[in-house]
């Protein structure tokens with residue numbers, strides 16, 4: 030696809046109702062007031078030389094290369110820091126300006142290694158460009174004076190190099206780290222000639238606060254900060270715009286290529302989710318796509334104790350289809366099912382649920398959203414009428430109060446966290462509701478106004494207490510409620526939350542949050558202007574996950590904070606395509622577009638389009654599939670792109686269920702933990718190897734573009750098509766655009782979505798149809814709620830059954846870390862492991878001391894479900910009584926400990942509350958020992974995979 034030329038306007042876009050007209054080199058140009066002369070010039074097609082200016086950063090005015098002449102003014106002002114004025118007459122070229130600029134360049138070049146031919150940035154260096162633009166031909170001062178040419182490189186970061194000999198001290202990196210990323214890891218140390226960029230206190234990058242987001246690397250105009258892949262491979266030759274395959278922020282990237290190899294991923298400036306920013310995962314952690322562990326040939330085996338047999342696609346698909354039909358003949362139509370994943374594209378997910386419903390003939394399809402945001406679907410559906418975040422990310426720029434509940438944006442959604450932190454630095458207020466002291470509570474220039482450090486499992490009590498204050502202190506948005514909400518449900522809810530037992534004082538013991546803080550936070554949320562709520566899995570992954578989502582929606586409606594910019598209720602989606610996976614009908618009870626399978630009109634539309642009759646009853650959810658497998662009635666599973674063994678709770682229960690099945694087909698890029706229980710392995714394609722779309726947390730549908738051929742020859746959607754055909758249900762698509770056309774034709778909220786539109790505009794946001802703007806809907810529920818009147822739901826706090834006891838006196842909660850991603854299958858196969866090479870148990874010093882645990886000790890963690898061993902990280906981030914771990918490494922067995930308690934409405938597991946005991950130990954747990962053995966056996970069986978031709982019949 031063609032993308033617009035990236036123009037650097039030098040300074041950021043300004044918006045103003047007032048326009049200013051001026052003359053630049055005789056050209057008349059009109060721009061918003063507040064625009065720089067430099068930007069106005071670029072608007073008029075005139076490029077002024079520059080080095081320290083770039084349009085993603087505020088102007089700094091240090092290089093003095095952008096000097097211009099202004100009629101009637103003395104001197105030569107810098108055009109990047111000079112604002113336009115009406116009638117201004119500007120000259121960007123004159124002999125004097127040329128001479129001054131040449132002089133500036135001479136100074137730079139006299140202290141710069143002139144190794145352009147062998148420099149990694151050759152051809153992509155602004156200093157080189159400016160030497161050309163200014164006509165510099167010689168350096169009068171010579172090259173022998175004092176210089177920095179032998180300054181030592183810092184190679185500590187695995188992804189980029191800092192070569193101070195090439196630094197022109199333009200400050201762009203420092204500003205990028207401050208303004209764009211919000212980490213403040215860089216400074217200019219020293220003065221005058223001695224000044225140089227330094228990370229932290231003159232530390233190597235890896236020892237500083239740097240989080241390797243790459244913003245400084247992108248901002249650097251020279252090769253001082255340079256990607257190591259560019260140093261190794263040279264400048265890229267061509268590029269395509271695509272979407273990050275990690276988290277639900279959905280950052281757009283330019284994949285810069287040499288032939289079929291990625292040289293670097295550059296955050297795409299026109300990407301509406303990220304505006305040119307990135308985090309360490311999307312920017313640098315893509316090497317897994319070509320990792321040697323990739324499996325690129327289909328494999329089959331009769332039993333999981335057999336070595337794998339390498340076979341061709343037709344044989345593998347034929348075997349899978351014959352096994353599924355055999356199982357159905359033996360155990361009934363409902364004895365098989367499919368699990369799709371939020372890692373897959375919309376088109377792939379749609380096809381899997383279509384395969385299950387139309388070819389398997391049942392509704393046994395589920396997705397990993399079951400274990401993360403299914404309560405969002407239920408809760409927002411009940412209250413607002415649809416399951417989706419209400420805002421764009423950009424909306425946070427209008428927020429006056431930001432409430433973050435059970436989310437850790439700097440680790441989980443880093444690019445959005447940067448946007449949020451920028452708004453906080455501008456003065457927005459911050460309320461954090463989290464059991465841990467996450468980074469957002471206190472980071473450079475950001476300090477939460479209130480941190481409601483609740484006890485895990487008491488979310489609903491907190492939301493009731495906040496609502497109690499709003500209702501009883503007269504802070505309700507009465508006119509909004511009267512106009513937009515259902516009156517009866519409002520009155521019932523109001524009377525409920527007003528009860529004395531829901532007051533902050535009454536609930537203080539339960540929640541652990543001081544009543545005064547609770548009251549103050551509620552007042553701030555209700556009266557501080559535009560108030561926006563962002564929440565994560567700390568809300569949903571509870572036995573009352575759906576209740577809490579509804580509680581959040583109630584609070585937002587009660588204070589009038591839904592339906593315009595700067596407010597709203599926003600689930601921060603964990604995986605890249607959680608929103609899309611849910612939209613595409615991958616839950617057992619819903620067809621695409623959240624329409625219940627029991628609705629005969631909707632079902633009829635799909636039956637007509639698909640040429641089959643569909644079951645009217647919802648199928649099995651993932652936990653029900655496990656139960657049915659153990660009961661002997663669910664015997665076959667098609668699992669695409671999800672690692673249920675590592676990611677679902679109560680691992681031993683999951684593995685027992687898988688071991689009980691007769692045929693498990695896993696489609697993935699690696700032999701993940703689930704594949705170790707599989708009978709058919711279908712090699713998957715990475716996001717670089719296929720076309721499709723992802724939908725991010727803003728409901729933004731963006732393209733994923735194939736930049737290299739699939740390593741195994743087929744993209745994932747092609748594999749599903751083949752499987753459907755082998756099962757006797759014909760599917761015929763020649764490109765994912767045709768799948769999207771089918772989705773659009775059958776899903777009212779997608780009627781206006783097409784590849785052509787996305788290719789033309791970059792992205793669209795659903796709902797996108799004849800009733801919305803051309804590019805869809807930025808802010809939901811603008812004039813009225815999707816369901817008509819917003820509905821309040823009573824949210825009675827019911828404590829979880831998972832209680833601390835003398836035997837299990839601590840509460841374990843889980844989460845993830847910036848550098849790793851979920852089950853870690855991708856990030857563990859990159860240099861990101863340099864930041865986090867093992868899961869640790871975070872424990873408060875008091876709890877550690879009581880148990881004789883010191884930093885780095887091995888500790889056993891035991892729950893009612895299981896036992897595992899990790900090393901301790903003693904930290905005051907934790908509150909006494911609460912411990913925490915990540916779950917990125919299979920051998921950690923974090924989910925061996927989590928129980929199968931789940932949300933009452935959706936079965937979303939209660940990952941965030943597990944009662945445990947923690948004790949020092951000296952050896953791995955029994956589970957870890959048996960896992961190590963099983964894992965080694967499976968790797969040996971993979972190693973022993975034979976390529977001898979084996980007919981499917983022979984192994985039956």
Ligand code: SF4
Nearest residue numbers: 206239240242243245
């Ligand atoms: S990589 Fe990001 S965090 Fe690190 S110094 Fe550069 S801008 Fe700052």
Ligand code: SF4
Nearest residue numbers: 196197199200202249
């Ligand atoms: S490292 Fe690059 S961006 Fe930073 S001051 Fe030096 S030249 Fe400028």
Ligand code: SF4
Nearest residue numbers: 273275276280308311
């Ligand atoms: S914030 Fe999320 S989408 Fe963006 S680069 Fe990082 S992982 Fe990718």
Ligand code: FES
Nearest residue numbers: 090092093095109
């Ligand atoms: S670009 Fe204006 S002073 Fe550097």
